[in-house]
Amino acid sequence: MTAPRDVPSALIRLIEQDGLEVGDRLPPELELVDRLGFGRSTIRETLKMWESMGVVSRNKGAGTRLTEEVSAKTIRVALIIRQEADSLLRMQEVRRPLEIEAVRLATRNATSDQRLVMKARCAELLAVHQAGEDWRAADQRFHNSIHEASGNPLFRQLIEQIQAGFNNIYEAPFGRPHLGQDTIPMHRELADAICSGQEDLAARLTGQIIDQVCTEAQEIAEELNGRC
Amino acid sequence: MTAPRDVPSALIRLIEQDGLEVGDRLPPELELVDRLGFGRSTIRETLKMWESMGVVSRNKGAGTRLTEEVSAKTIRVALIIRQEADSLLRMQEVRRPLEIEAVRLATRNATSDQRLVMKARCAELLAVHQAGEDWRAADQRFHNSIHEASGNPLFRQLIEQIQAGFNNIYEAPFGRPHLGQDTIPMHRELADAICSGQEDLAARLTGQIIDQVCTEAQEIAEELNGRC
DNA sequence: GAAACAATTTTGTCAGACATAGTTTTAGGA
DNA sequence: TCCTAAAACTATGTCTGACAAAATTGTTTC
Numbered sequence: 001m002t003a004p005r006d007v008p009s010a011l012i013r014l015i016e017q018d019g020l021e022v023g024d025r026l027p028p029e030l031e032l033v034d035r036l037g038f039g040r041s042t043i044r045e046t047l048k049m050w051e052s053m054g055v056v057s058r059n060k061g062a063g064t065r066l067t068e069e070v071s072a073k074t075i076r077v078a079l080i081i082r083q084e085a086d087s088l089l090r091m092q093e094v095r096r097p098l099e100i101e102a103v104r105l106a107t108r109n110a111t112s113d114q115r116l117v118m119k120a121r122c123a124e125l126l127a128v129h130q131a132g133e134d135w136r137a138a139d140q141r142f143h144n145s146i147h148e149a150s151g152n153p154l155f156r157q158l159i160e161q162i163q164a165g166f167n168n169i170y171e172a173p174f175g176r177p178h179l180g181q182d183t184i185p186m187h188r189e190l191a192d193a194i195c196s197g198q199e200d201l202a203a204r205l206t207g208q209i210i211d212q213v214c215t216e217a218q219e220i221a222e223e224l225n226g227r228c
Numbered sequence: 229m230t231a232p233r234d235v236p237s238a239l240i241r242l243i244e245q246d247g248l249e250v251g252d253r254l255p256p257e258l259e260l261v262d263r264l265g266f267g268r269s270t271i272r273e274t275l276k277m278w279e280s281m282g283v284v285s286r287n288k289g290a291g292t293r294l295t296e297e298v299s300a301k302t303i304r305v306a307l308i309i310r311q312e313a314d315s316l317l318r319m320q321e322v323r324r325p326l327e328i329e330a331v332r333l334a335t336r337n338a339t340s341d342q343r344l345v346m347k348a349r350c351a352e353l354l355a356v357h358q359a360g361e362d363w364r365a366a367d368q369r370f371h372n373s374i375h376e377a378s379g380n381p382l383f384r385q386l387i388e389q390i391q392a393g394f395n396n397i398y399e400a401p402f403g404r405p406h407l408g409q410d411t412i413p414m415h416r417e418l419a420d421a422i423c424s425g426q427e428d429l430a431a432r433l434t435g436q437i438i439d440q441v442c443t444e445a446q447e448i449a450e451e452l453n454g455r456c
Numbered sequence: 457g458a459a460a461c462a463a464t465t466t467t468g469t470c471a472g473a474c475a476t477a478g479t480t481t482t483a484g485g486a
Numbered sequence: 487t488c489c490t491a492a493a494a495c496t497a498t499g500t501c502t503g504a505c506a507a508a509a510t511t512g513t514t515t516c
Contacts, residue, residue: 028497039470041269044498045276052277060498061478093333094382097325105321154322158386256466267501272467288467289509457516464511473502481494486487 007046010036012070026056026064088217091162096210098159099143103190103206105150107199114149115195121145122191129184139180142187146194180213235274238264240298254284254292282389316445319390324438326387327371331418331434333378335427342377343423349373350419357412367408370415374422408441 014035020026029047033040047064050056058064110118121142128138140160147156186209193202242263248254257275261268275292278284283296338346349370356366368388375384414437421430 030497033470039468041272041471042469044269045273047498048273049277049280053280058498059478060476061496063478063497090380090382093329093380094326094386097329098322101321101325152318152321154318158322258466261501267499269502270500275467286467287509288507289465291466291509460513460515462511462513464509466507466509468507469505471502471504474500476499477497479494479496481492483490483492485490 007036007038007043010038011043011046015066015070020066022066022069024066026066028063088220089214092210092214092217095159095162096207096214098155099210100203100206102147102150102152102155102159103194103202104199105152105155106146107194107197107202109151110149110194114145118142118145118149118191119195122187125184125187135184139184139187142191149194180209180216183209183212186212235264235266235271238266239271239274243294243298248294250294250297252294254294256291282385317442320438320442320445323387323390324435324442326383327438328431328434330375330378330380330383330387331422331430332427333380333383334374335422335425335430337379338377338422342373346370346373346377346419347423350415353412353415363412367412367415370419377422408437408444411437411440414440 011032014032015026018027026032027035029040029043032038032043036043047056047058050070051058053068055066055068055070056064057067106114106118121138121144125135125138125142129135144156144160147153147159150156186205190202190205190209193205239260242260243254246255254260255263257268257271260266260271264271275284275286278298279286281296283294283298284292285295286292334342334346349366349372353363353366353370357363372384372388375381375387378384414433418430418433418437421433
């Protein structure tokens, strides 16, 4: 079995070989040319691709740094999303089944440690919300703990990265970042349901939470359509 | 307001200006160099990036074709997914809720035209399978028609690209590419259920199909674990 | 009309050069 | 000694030119 001769594979081998970790600097392009045996522009095409995927960050004069773990067992998936008034809604449509499935798996598979973490995160979220502060980070941490407990890292990665992509874009356009304001109190019930093993109830609550977000997203979409 | 001077924006403007649609060929790289005023390697970096995102497909000698609609309002997001030991199974875990939700939406929202397309694709799939030929492409076309009918392009994009990522890795290692051999006959029932509006039945059938794939994936995972 | 061959087109890759933005080193002065 | 400013260096960004290789297109021949 011979190693495939293409730039991404060669780069990954070099990274593993040199033991490069997230935050480390990659060798400069000219050194990569020497060590990998490819032309500079060919190597650059891969590096640029990785940059667009958030695997590395590049700065003129400064160099290229690893920002995500890569290995031979890393899959890089790219998708394009049309930015329309209703794309926020569409994204929730996709998020709903993923979140529900993650909650079901978490209810079924969570260890007792993970149940404690979820309860703690939920308590933090409620406290922050009660205090009237920005609860988005706490909300994300709570949901992360659920995805973690599902036992399948793909859920967290998918949901997180889809959401991150949208946040980058919708930060400026809408002045309404706090989608799902009214759903916070429901999170207590959700946490209880998960921890007590009530799978169907937990799934139903998750659906309700996202329904509420959808309703708000729809209002925004209608506002935007009316404005055009 | 001046137009931003970067390759992606310029390319999108050119595509809109020329009225290029999905399936059309882009001008050759050297013509793009003339018309856009960038160097060839710079333009290639963007085209390569778009290729990795599934926006265009490129073939030596043949040219570059549009495979996804692009416009100034298109967002391109990249995901990274770490591949774990039993990732084939994990991937099915993620695919299941997405497929089921897409089927539900399709059952609810499909136009009569889309129902006809789904029936036709299903018939093609059954015919190919009956003939004992490679049915994977036909299978994908059938599922694509379902995702299309869901009215939310994110489903198709997510499922398709996740699967593509896995195919790249699992092509060689296993000599067993035909996952879900026995599920093909069930597809006829699924198509009927969708077209006749039986949402719950369609969802149940989809779940069964993926369960079957999961079972086979688990067998493979155990084989692999046993071997190590 | 069909098959085989030749010419053209188009992407893939490499090499070299210069520009530009950070980073590091050095020199100078309080 | 310590801080600042300039110089030198490093690394990415971009452009040009050249050739290779694959696919398509056109031409010839039977």
